[in-house]
Amino acid sequence: MTDYRPVLVVTCLDDPTADLVITELNRRRVAVARFDTADLPASLTVTATVGAGQEIQGTLSTPTRTVTLSAVRSVYWRRPGGYRFDHLDAQDARFVEAEARHGLTGTLTSLGCLYVNHPFRVRDADYKPAQLTVAVGVGFTVPATLITNDPDEARRFASTNAPVVYKPLRGSAYQVVDVPRTIWVDEVAPESLDEGIAGTMHLLQVKVDKHADIRVTVVGDRVFCVRINSKHLDWRYDYDTHTYTAVDPPPGIEPALHAYLEHFGLTVGCFDFALATSGEWVFLECNPNGQWAWMETPTGLPMTAAFADLLERGHR
Amino acid sequence: MDAKVNAIRPWGLSRMAPYRTILQLPEATLLLDPLTQTTQRLGADGQPISFPGHGSNTGTEQRTQVQTHDGQGPSSVDTDHSQDNDRD
Numbered sequence: 242m243t244d245y246r247p248v249l250v251v252t253c254l255d256d257p258t259a260d261l262v263i264t265e266l267n268r269r270r271v272a273v274a275r276f277d278t279a280d281l282p283a284s285l286t287v288t289a290t291v292g293a294g295q296e297i298q299g300t301l302s303t304p305t306r307t308v309t310l311s312a313v314r315s316v317y318w319r320r321p322g323g324y325r326f327d328h329l330d331a332q333d334a335r336f337v338e339a340e341a342r343h344g345l346t347g348t349l350t351s352l353g354c355l356y357v358n359h360p361f362r363v364r365d366a367d368y369k370p371a372q373l374t375v376a377v378g379v380g381f382t383v384p385a386t387l388i389t390n391d392p393d394e395a396r397r398f399a400s401t402n403a404p405v406v407y408k409p410l411r412g413s414a415y416q417v418v419d420v421p422r423t424i425w426v427d428e429v430a431p432e433s434l435d436e437g438i439a440g441t442m443h444l445l446q447v448k449v450d451k452h453a454d455i456r457v458t459v460v461g462d463r464v465f466c467v468r469i470n471s472k473h474l475d476w477r478y479d480y481d482t483h484t485y486t487a488v489d490p491p492p493g494i495e496p497a498l499h500a501y502l503e504h505f506g507l508t509v510g511c512f513d514f515a516l517a518t519s520g521e522w523v524f525l526e527c528n529p530n531g532q533w534a535w536m537e538t539p540t541g542l543p544m545t546a547a548f549a550d551l552l553e554r555g556h557r
Numbered sequence: 558m559d560a561k562v563n564a565i566r567p568w569g570l571s572r573m574a575p576y577r578t579i580l581q582l583p584e585a586t587l588l589l590d591p592l593t594q595t596t597q598r599l600g601a602d603g604q605p606i607s608f609p610g611h612g613s614n615t616g617t618e619q620r621t622q623v624q625t626h627d628g629q630g631p632s633s634v635d636t637d638h639s640q641d642n643d644r645d
Binding site: 250254255256257260263264267273274275304305306407409415417420421422423424425427433434435436437438439440441443478479 | 562565566567568569570571572573574575576577579587588589591593594595596
C-alpha cells in the first residue's frame with residue numbers, strides 16, 4: 242500500500258497514547274505509518290538517496306506500509322525502542338548500532354517536515370540545567386536551584402534555604418530484586434547530605450510553598466492548563482487521589498510558554514508548575530516528551546484532537 | 558578530588574524508593590493491526606485483552622508495571638512518571 246502524505250509514528254508497540262492519536266488520525270482519514278526503530282533490520286527496510294543536487298528522498302517499508310520519504314506530512318516521535326543487536330558481541334554490536342542510529346535516525350530526522358517533537362531537540366531540552374536557564378530567560382519564576390557534587394556547598398544551600406528538595410537530574414529505570422524503584426521529589430534534611438554528594442552531580446531546589454500543581458500541555462498553538470490537586474508533594478506518587486481542573490493561565494504565562502518551546506525548537510511540551518500560595522505559577526520543569534492523555538477524560542480538554550490537528554496540518 | 562571519591566556511593570542513590578502500588582500485568586502478545594496501525598493486545602488464549610492502566614516504567618523486559626493510572630476505571634493511557642529511558 243502506498244500512502245499519500247502519511248504521518249510517520251515512530252514508537253514502540255506498547256504506547257497507548259500513540260494509539261489514541263493514531264485512532265483520531267484514522268477517523269480523519271489521514272494516512273499513518275507506524276514503526277519502531279527497533280524493527281531494524283527484522284521488519285524495516287529503508288533506502289535514501291541524497292546528493293547530486295537532490296535533498297534526501299527515498300522509501301521506508303514496514304510489513305504493512307510503504308512510505309515515500311519526500312511525501313511525509315509530519316513525524317510523531319514518541320518512544321521508539323532504540324536499536325538492538327543482541328546476537329552480536331559487544332564491539333560488533335556497538336559498531337552496527339551506531340551505523341543503524343546514524344543511518345536510520347539520521348535519515349528520519351532529516352526530512353524537513355514537522356516533528357512532534359524532533360528527537361534531537363528533545364534531547365537538548367531534556368537537560369534540567371538548560372530547562373531552568375531558559376525558563377529564567379523567558380521570564381518564568383524559577384526556584385533557587387543548586388547543582389553540585391560538593392558536599393559543603395550542598396549542606397550550605399540546604400541549611401540556608403531550608404526546606405529544600407532533591408530531584409534527580411534525569412532519572413533512569415531502577416530495580417531492586419526485580420521491583421522498580423524511583424526517586425520521589427521530597428524534602429532533604431541538611432544533615433543527611435553526607436560525603437556521598439561528591440559521588441556524582443546532585444540537584445537541590447528550594448521547596449515551593451504551594452496550593453496545588455499545574456500541568457500545562459502545549460500542542461502547537463494550543464495551550465491546555467490543568468490544576469492537579471494532590472495530597473503529595475510529588476503528585477506522581479499517587480494518581481488515585483488527584484482531582485483535575487482545567488484552568489486559565491495568568492497573564493504573561495502563555496507567551497513565555499511559546500518562547501520557551503521556540504528556544505528549544507519544540508512543537509509540543511509538558512510543563513510542570515507549582516501554584517504557589519502567593520498565586521504565582523512557579524516553573525519546575527518541562528518534559529519535551531511528556532504524557533498528557535490521562536488528563537483528557539477528567540478535564541474534557543481535547544488534547545488528542547490537538548495532537549491530531551498538528552500532525553494533520555504538518556506545520557505549527 | 559582524590560581516588561577515594563570514586564569509592565563513595567553517590568548520595569542520590571539513597572533516595573531510591575518504592576512505588577505506592579505495583580500492578581502485575583497479564584502476559585500479552587502485542588501486535589500491530591495492519592489496517593489501523595494501532596496495537597492489539599492478545600492474551601494467552603489469543604483473545605484481545607483490555608489493558609488496566611499503564612505506567613511508563615516500560616522496561617521492555619519487565620512485565621511488572623508501575624500503577625500510575627488515574628483511577629478512572631480501566632485506563633489505557635500513559636501517565637507521566639519518567640518515561641522509558643531508551644531514547645533515541
